[in-house]
Structures are given as C-alpha cells and as structure tokens.
Amino acid sequence: MTPRSRVLVLSPAFHGYWRSLERALAGRGHEVRTVRYDERGPAGRLGAKALHELPERLGASDARRRAALGRRARNAVTAHDPDVLVVVKGDAFDDDFWDLLAARRQRRVLWLYDELRRTGHTALSLALAGPVASYSPLDVEALRARGLRAEHVPLAHDPHEPVTPYPPRDEVVFVGARYPGREALLRSLADAGLPVRAHGRDWSEHPVDRARTWRLGTPGLPAGRDLARPDAYGVMAAATATLNIHGDQDGFTMRTFEACGVGAVQLVDRADVARHYEPGTEVAVFSGADEARDLARRAHTDRPWADALRRAGRARTLAEHTFDVRARSLEALWTA
Missing domain, CATH: 3.40.50.2000 (Glycogen Phosphorylase B;)
Known part of the structure; x- marks a missing residue:
C-alpha cells in the first residue's frame, strides 16, 4: 500500500x-x-x-x-x-x-x-x-x-452503497437519460408486448420533471421519476432484466458495472463489453431490437439462465470492478 x-x-x-x-x-x-x-x-x-x-x-x-x-x-x-x-x-x-x-x-x-x-x-x-x-x-x-x-x-460499482429492496417485478427496465435510440428500443420492446419501464426526469410525466427538462410532451411509455442510487440499484435487481444502451461512447458507463454489481440481468448493446465481462455468461449482448426482444423474453422464461447471469456478473464485479x-x-x- x-x-x-x-x-x-x-x-x-x-x-x-x-x-x-x-x-x-x-x-x-x-x-x-x-x-x-x-x-x-x-x-x-x-x-x-x-x-x-x-x-x-x-x-x-x-x-x-x-x-x-x-x-x-x-x-x-x-x-x-x-x-x-x-x-x-x-x-x-x-x-x-x-x-x-x-x-x-x-x-x-x-x-x-x-x-x-x-x-x-x-x-x-x-x-x-x-x-x-x-x-x-x-x-x-x-x-x-x-x-x-x-x-x-x-x-x-460501489458495493458499499445501500440497495433499496424491491419485490421482483416482471418488467424490463431502463434507468438513465432519454435519447432517440434508447426511446426507439424501448418502444420496440413495448410494441412486442414486453412490459417495459424507463426511469429518469427525461421520461417522467410528472409536471415538475417536464418543466425541468424544458418539454411539453412525454414519450408515452411507462415511466418513473429520477431515482437515487439505492433505488436505482433496487429497481435493476428486482426487474426481469435491465437494459444498458450506449450512444457513441467508446468507454463503458457506470451502469455497466452497477447493474452486474447488484445482481441484475444486464442486456447490453456492445459486444466489446468482453473487455470487462464474459458475454453469455456474465452479461447478455444484443446488436439490435430483435435480439434485445429475444433476450428479454428469455430472461422471463428461462429463470435458471437468468439467475446464472446474475450470480456470475455480480461475482466478476466484486472481484474486479469496484x-x-x-x-x-x-x-x-x-x-x-
């Protein structure tokens, strides 16, 4: 030291x-x-x-x-x-x-x-x-x-940050800012009959959030307000799966490590996540809306597979990504 x-x-x-x-x-x-x-x-x-x-x-x-x-x-x-x-x-x-x-x-x-x-x-x-x-x-x-x-x-990920406990919820969640690509993917999942929910001020229908984000309309998707970190962690862990949707970044967001760190089923849109996690074992990787829909359905129907992702992703995070x-x-x- x-x-x-x-x-x-x-x-x-x-x-x-x-x-x-x-x-x-x-x-x-x-x-x-x-x-x-x-x-x-x-x-x-x-x-x-x-x-x-x-x-x-x-x-x-x-x-x-x-x-x-x-x-x-x-x-x-x-x-x-x-x-x-x-x-x-x-x-x-x-x-x-x-x-x-x-x-x-x-x-x-x-x-x-x-x-x-x-x-x-x-x-x-x-x-x-x-x-x-x-x-x-x-x-x-x-x-x-x-x-x-x-x-x-x-x-x-910070394993010392508290996690708010939530009961399991049969939905695919996204926690983060609203961008066109993210909204299009969530809408695609919703149109396919998958229960989705987005959390954040850009998605929220609350009048205060609409004023804070300088907008009149809402995306029309199930949405919640901003979440403090303990609540965000609890929501991701309780969901069937959580989406990690990047834009034009080449680095990986904090959410990449937090989702696995709290034992969530992470569906991530970049194959180069292999730099940090084993695709198919610790995270599930998709390259488009069709694959995202298939993985979301599998997370719902194949619980042993989903639970294995949760355990392996969390173990890798606690060992290497804190x-x-x-x-x-x-x-x-x-x-x-």
Missing part, C-alpha cells in the same frame, strides 16, 4: 459518486476530503436554470459560471493544502485554476468519465492536470499521442 497522504477530491455532486471515491481512497489509508464544486441548494438550482441553462440554450457564454467554479476550486486547494489532488471531470474550471496547479506542482490526477469531445477541457487544462485517468480507451490513445501521460481506468480496485489505479498514477 502507498504511504498515507492527505487527499483532496474535487468532484461534481453527480449522483453522489464522490462518496464512493472518497470511501475507496479512505479504505486505502488516506485522509480524504471532498469538495463538490458544483453542488447547489434548491435556491441555487433554481438560479442556475435562470442564469445558466436558459442563456446557454439561447447561445450565451458560460464564462461567469466557469469563473465561479474555478474560484471555488482554487479556494479549496489553498485552504486544504493537500498532498494529492484528485480532480473528477474538472472541465468547468477557468484557466486560473490550472495556472494555480502549475505553480503548486503537487501530485495530482484527473479522472474523466466522459469522452473529451463532450467536455470543456482545453489543451492547457489537459497539459496541467497531471496524469489523466480516462474511461475512454480511444482518448487514452489520443492523449498519449500528444505526449501526455494517460491510463485507461474504467468506471466502477471503486476499491479503481482507487489502486489512481494511486499508481499519482505515485509513479
């Missing part, structure tokens, strides 16, 4: 994943503090709608927000004076933040859970961020080609 260090984590508040990283690093013997640099109370969230989201939709610059978040991050670094700084995403900081890190020259690592093309990172921020841990193998190759140190560190495992990879980056 590496020597004990005072670690400051600068992380988005996004779904509480900062807690998982904090727990894992503390479990490695470090003294860990976390600052959720974008966290807001109810009044702050309402203000963000008016001050940031609406202007962004109208094409306005978000320089004010970047300056505010950069200032908050700089203050955290100078106040805590850590031995090691772990920045999660961090693309919303202004250049002054990265200049501060260059002046301090402390050990640090940047962990990215999205492709670079979908972030606000610049050549300057990537050069000054220190080693980069990315969930995207393609981004790792590109960063290395630019002479930067980068390693592929996949996302993970935040505790990923914490070791981050340590290796900041200590080398």
Whole structure:
C-alpha cells in the first residue's frame, strides 16, 4: 500500500459518486476530503436554470459560471493544502485554476468519465492536470499521442452503497437519460408486448420533471421519476432484466458495472463489453431490437439462465470492478 497522504477530491455532486471515491481512497489509508464544486441548494438550482441553462440554450457564454467554479476550486486547494489532488471531470474550471496547479506542482490526477469531445477541457487544462485517468480507451490513445501521460481506468460499482429492496417485478427496465435510440428500443420492446419501464426526469410525466427538462410532451411509455442510487440499484435487481444502451461512447458507463454489481440481468448493446465481462455468461449482448426482444423474453422464461447471469456478473464485479480496485489505479498514477 502507498504511504498515507492527505487527499483532496474535487468532484461534481453527480449522483453522489464522490462518496464512493472518497470511501475507496479512505479504505486505502488516506485522509480524504471532498469538495463538490458544483453542488447547489434548491435556491441555487433554481438560479442556475435562470442564469445558466436558459442563456446557454439561447447561445450565451458560460464564462461567469466557469469563473465561479474555478474560484471555488482554487479556494479549496489553498485552504486544504493537500498532498494529492484528485480532480473528477474538472472541465468547468477557468484557466486560473490550472495556472494555480502549475505553480503548486503537487501530485495530482484527473479522472474523466466522459469522452473529451463532450467536455470543456482545453489543451492547457489537459497539459496541467497531471496524469489523466480516462474511461475512454480511444482518448487514452489520443492523449498519449500528444505526449501526455494517460491510463485507461474504467468506471466502477460501489458495493458499499445501500440497495433499496424491491419485490421482483416482471418488467424490463431502463434507468438513465432519454435519447432517440434508447426511446426507439424501448418502444420496440413495448410494441412486442414486453412490459417495459424507463426511469429518469427525461421520461417522467410528472409536471415538475417536464418543466425541468424544458418539454411539453412525454414519450408515452411507462415511466418513473429520477431515482437515487439505492433505488436505482433496487429497481435493476428486482426487474426481469435491465437494459444498458450506449450512444457513441467508446468507454463503458457506470451502469455497466452497477447493474452486474447488484445482481441484475444486464442486456447490453456492445459486444466489446468482453473487455470487462464474459458475454453469455456474465452479461447478455444484443446488436439490435430483435435480439434485445429475444433476450428479454428469455430472461422471463428461462429463470435458471437468468439467475446464472446474475450470480456470475455480480461475482466478476466484486472481484474486479469496484471503486476499491479503481482507487489502486489512481494511486499508481499519482505515485509513479
């Protein structure tokens, strides 16, 4: 184990994943503090709608927000004076933040859970961020080609996060954002007579969610509201199967590891999941709507097969794909 260090984590508040990283690093013997640099109370969230989201939709610059978040991050670094700084995403900081890190020259690592093309990172921020841990193998190759140190560190499941127990439900569920391809697949399953349900603000018919997502209509599919992580885990575990539908990512989402980690039957749309799981043994892979329908029906009718997937996927996750495992990879980056 590496020597004990005072670690400051600068992380988005996004779904509480900062807690998982904090727990894992503390479990490695470090003294860990976390600052959720974008966290807001109810009044702050309402203000963000008016001050940031609406202007962004109208094409306005978000320089004010970047300056505010950069200032908050700089203050955290100078106040805590850590031995090691772990920045999660961090693309919303202004250049002054990265200049501060260059002046301090402390050990640090940047962990990215999205492709670079979908972030606000610049050549300057990537050069000054220190080693980069990315969930995207393609981004790792590109960063290395630019002479930067980068390693592929996949996302993970946190077995210490509680799971809300739900009774078994005969339905195929999807938990996540609503995109056209995802909606088309769910509609295809529903049209074939399979019970489906989507969870998330983009799917929900609740008037508050419709206002939050700037829309009038609904997709017309059975849907629920946003779920906290314990509820999302419970819903996936209780369902006949859970869908993992990617877009144009080359990395694998957090859901890939969470679904297996809680013992769900995961139907995933990418054969290259074989990098992390054994298709047909630990997860079920589909390449189109027809295969997804066949696998969903099999999960309902062939319970021994479904139960075997649940057990094998969970065992693989707990052995290889936890935040505790990923914490070791981050340590290796900041200590080398």
